[in-house]
Amino acid sequence: MLFKTAIAALAVGLSFGLAGTADAQTKLKWAHVYETSEPFHTESVWAAEEIAKRTNGRYQIDVYPASQLGKEGDINQGLTLGTVDIIVSGSSFAARSYPPIGVAYYPYTFRSPEHLIAYSKSDVFKRLAEGYEKKTGNHIAAVTYYGTRQTTSNKPIEKCADMENLKMRVPDVPAYLAMPRACGANTAPIAFAEVYLALQNGTVEAQENPLTTIEAKKFYEVQKYIVLTGHIVDHLNTVFSKKLWNSLSDEDKKIFTDVVQEAAERATAKVEKREGELVQVFRDRGITVTEVDKNDFKNAVMERVPMEDFGYSKSDWDAIQAIQ
Template structure:
């Protein structure tokens, strides 16, 4: 009887412990629009597992790639609605909540990926990120180098004026329009997931993205020319929703921040390495890859598109340019 009672109590304790453990685990959704082959996904998966491990299983994070939970605008809205907990998204979308943070998308702001990374550690970044958090409630935990944006086209381009009249896909974000419009292109906003088909069927004749994205999305299959305009040194933010960030303890906030920053560093390194060899790779595929007079492009942007047109501040831009 004594043995039976002890066994029963032991079994009950195990059941209660299991139930408590199940209740203690929080399921989270992490979403983005990138392909499973890209480091933005592979390193997000790594980070999700690492957070689960470092929090002793208290958080179980499922990562949804390739627009499975919606387009980038939908994912940003999802942070507000609570339908998604973490996302990877550009400051161009964050600028819809707080315009000044989008200044990094003004063409030819950054000199290099190194300049971009230095910015993410600067006081001006901290100030802009704080402004975004105050406006949206969402918290930026990390920044990843996305790649330097170049142009692909069905016709040769060597100077800004060569874009005149060209039907060009540009993301539905004001800052991305600056360079194409300064050069006279006819810009068309098309969702990221639909760009390949739009290029293939001639809805648009050109688009702009980093070399790694041109490879991952196979845009080179439906474009004849890759033009190294290098107009934006781009980046992605890792964003935690207002509701989730408010629930995290200080210890868990530190874990989420540390892990996502490690993932961002890993992704950045992969992107930089891939970019180095892609020009040769594209040439081997028979694609025309050409340099352009960047000074000509930059001069047209400065003359025809003002920072204030996008809600950016001259002092923020100058502070970023001054970073060494």
């Protein structure tokens, strides 16, 4: 009788132990707006799996791509609402809460992807990221090179003035609007997931995005020209919600940070490699790809759309220019 009682007690103990282990696993949601074929998704999935490994399964992170949990503005808001825990999103959206961090999106700020990555490791970036965190509580843990933004159109563009009255889709973010508006385009803030259809049915006749996005979203199927305006060397942040970041132990903070920074480096390398191949790929597909005098576009922006109008600091911009 005593033996049976002991066995029963052991079984109950094991049952509670297993339940406790299951309950200890924390489930998290990671959201972004990019396609499953893009490195911003594939490396997010890698990072989610790697965090699970390095924490011995204490965290299960499900990645939701392609605007499944909402548009970019929605998922940024979701960090505060608690509907998402981790997002991949640009500083342009972070700037809605803390405008100074948007200075990196002012056209022709960065000379190259290498300049951007150097900025992401600089004191000026750390200061701006800290300002964003103080304002929102959310923590920027990694920066990924998104690509250099180019213009696509159904009419040829050789100079800034050729964009006069051009119906162009641009994200509803001040820094993205700067170059097209400086050149006289009529901009439309169509959601990212709806751009292909808008180009196809003629709602707009142009848009701007990196070559890798033009490929992934198949914009080349409904555009005749790719114009290498190179107006923004773009980036994405991996952002942890305030709730998640504050809940992590110091050990787990290091694991999460190390992993997402590795993922950012992996994605950056893939983007740079593919970007270098795509001009010829598009030409082979019959798309006209043209170079332009970037100074023509840059001068128009500097003269007609001052960065101070967006809440950006010229001293921050100057500090970025000084980074080698």
